[in-house]
Amino acid sequence: MLYRQHCVTNCVIGATLELSSFYAHWGGWEMRLTFAGAFLLATFWLSPDLDLHHSSPSRNWLIFRKLWWPYSKIFRHRGWSHFPVLGSLTRLSYLCTLLVGLMLCKDVFAGEISLSHLVHSGHESLQALLSVVSQHPELAWTAFFAVIVSDLAHAVGDFLWPGKLF
Ligand SMILES: [Zn+2]
Structure with missing residues (x-):
């Protein structure tokens, strides 16, 4: 299925x-706005076709x-990345890893490059991300549901029209 059709x-x-x-x-x-935002984000920036480095979503x-090049090397096109729910989890986990990595970069640029400091800082960054999610669990679940529905729509499109890739 063509990217535009998706x-x-x-x-x-x-x-x-x-x-x-x-x-x-x-x-x-709030829920409808969260759903719309997460759905659009998943459709245009977190598409399962990120498993192709030269795809339109990339x-x-x-x-x-x-930043998504390693993802395209880890996941074969239309493999686990396109599997319902699991594919969404791979991209969300990868995105969280990127965010934590970017937060760690500020410490490296500040000269804090000891391994123990980076591990501690990474743990704190992850806790900060999780605390944002835990403060608004219903919105977090709504966003997660929106990503899953967007990915399911993509997977169904690929299944029904398997021809052109992107
Ligand atoms: Zn696809």
């Missing part, structure tokens, strides 16, 4: 779910595209 399909599914939740009075505006990262 985007259109996902946006139609996302908009349908948003409108359904609005008319059915599911959740508040190019959406612009100068940060190289």
Whole structure:
């Protein structure tokens, strides 16, 4: 399936779910906004096709595209990265690792390069990320659900129209 077709399909599914939740009075505006944001983020920047380094979702990262190069080397195209839920978890875990790594970079640039300090700092960064999630668990679950639905829509598109890759 072409990248543009994936985007259109996902946006139609996302908009349908948003409108359904609005008319059915599911959740508040925070949940709907979180779902929409996470769904769009997953569709355009966390697509399963990040397992291809030259794919359109990879190019959406612009100068940060190289950050996803290891991911494309770890995961074969349309392998585990496209598996429902598990594929979403691989990209979210990879993104968390990138964020913790970027937080560690500030320590390295500040001259704090001892291993014990980096381990301690990495642990603190991870706790900071988890505390943000634990303060708003319903929004975190909504965002996670949105990423899974976006990835499922992608996987179904690849399954139904397996031809062109990107
Ligand atoms: Zn795909």
